[in-house]
Amino acid sequence: MDECKGISTRVYVDDFVLMGEKCRIYEMKQTLLNEFDIKDLGPILSILSIDVCRPTIDIIELNQSRYIRKILKELNMDECKGISTPMEMKNGDDNTEQFDEYTYRRAMGSLIYLANVTRPDISFAAAYLSQFNNCATKGCWTKVKRVLRYLRKTENAKLVFKKSGEKLRFYVDADWASDQKDRKSWSGFVIKFASAAIEWRTRKQRTVSLSTVEAEYVAMTEIVKEWLWIKNFITELGMIEFLPDPCVINCDNQGAISLSKSKVISSKSKHIDVKLHFLRDLVDKHEIIFEYVSTDNNIADIFTKPLGRVKNEEFCIKLGLKLELELKMKSFV
Structure with a gap:
């Protein structure tokens, strides 16, 4: 990121994308053309098998x-x-x-x-x-x-990003002991910005959690680590106005939320002592807040287990993923 000129560059092997004001992009392209043998492909239409469409100045659509x-x-x-x-x-x-x-x-x-x-x-x-x-x-x-x-x-599904003043939004969930072979849990989280998901992850937990609270706490630790990284990235881009302060993370487990605020380490939680102190330290500093959201409205649920048709379509829309079936699901928006 060139802070002086407001240009951000993303490079993959010999393909790269320039982002910034038009006049700054033009200056950067001229500089590159003078130094290297490159081909200017104009406004981005496709990169790395991702098609980019901009139907209006305030909307960007990505599809594959x-x-x-x-x-x-x-x-x-x-x-x-x-x-x-x-x-x-x-x-x-x-x-x-x-x-x-x-x-x-x-x-x-x-x-x-x-x-x-x-x-x-x-x-x-x-x-x-x-x-x-x-x-x-x-x-x-x-x-x-x-x-x-x-x-x-759903081959024509697209992620639709809409210009808005909203800050980043965070959701996290876990499905406890759902793998019947080893009884390990699944973690999932999603971060939304500009009306769509910008970062998400599904991961099988490495150890067996002894309770739903522990499984959720492990998942909460994962999204907080991602938050710390994305906070630095957004700051580097000069977009700090979109960073929530404190960061509010939506979770559907009341026990895990209470544990993040508690000063007591009980016999039921001492084996996850490091994760406890990691989250509690950030909660004490008021950098993060865990808020309760019902399971019905926790879109991170889609990252932890298979869902039925209706719930799958509902959460796709809430993730900013426009499906062909969207017109049938307007009541969920």
């Missing part, structure tokens, strides 16, 4: 529909029948016959990329299914094909 169609064709799924959710709410095909790992990993690499860039709605499915990269079965592949069928139905 072309990339999705390419994946479906490569995996012979381009004529498949679409489906309304990426995963079943209950375990489906348990066929344990071994499946080709190369094909499985190839598909998972594409799904993970989509999940990390423009499709938060498949984040949990991608994280869950990536566990089987080294031990893929036909049952696992059936689940992957379901995600592909969901992408077929």
Whole structure:
């Protein structure tokens, strides 16, 4: 970031994007053209398989529909029948016959990329299914094909960012002991800005949590670490007016919220002592506040478990992900 000229540059190998005022961008391009043999492609339309559309001056849309169609064709799924959710709410095909790992990993690499860039709605499915990269079965592949069928139905989905004065918003959740094989929990969080998700994550917790409160607390620690990073990044961009002070994080576990404020370390929580002190220190300094939000309104829930069709569509809209089905869901906005 060039603070003097107000230019921000993002580089990936030999592709780069300039952001800033038009006159500053022009000056920077002239400087680069004088020094290097480069090609000016004009206003950004596509980068790294991400299509960028700006229908109005106040709206930016990101989608990967072309990339999705390419994946479906490569995996012979381009004529498949679409489906309304990426995963079943209950375990489906348990066929344990071994499946080709190369094909499985190839598909998972594409799904993970989509999940990390423009499709938060498949984040949990991608994280869950990536566990089987080294031990893929036909049952696992059936689940992957379901995600592909969901992408077929929603291939034109786009993240829509709208100019507004709102500050960053934070949501976090955990699904306790949900993995029946090892009883580890899943964490999920999302950060919203300009009416859409800008950062999200699904992660299986590394250790077994002994209670819902502990699982939630582990997830809360993850989003706070991300907040500290994004705080520095936003400050570097010179956009501190969009940083909430203090940072309000929405959570649906009253016990975990109480624990973050408590000065007492009990026998039930002493084994997570470091995480306790990490969060409590920031709470005591009034840098963060954990606020209760009902599970029904906690959009981070989509990152911890499979959801039914109605809830999946509702949370997609709240994440700023515009689906073809959005017109049917206006009552949720």
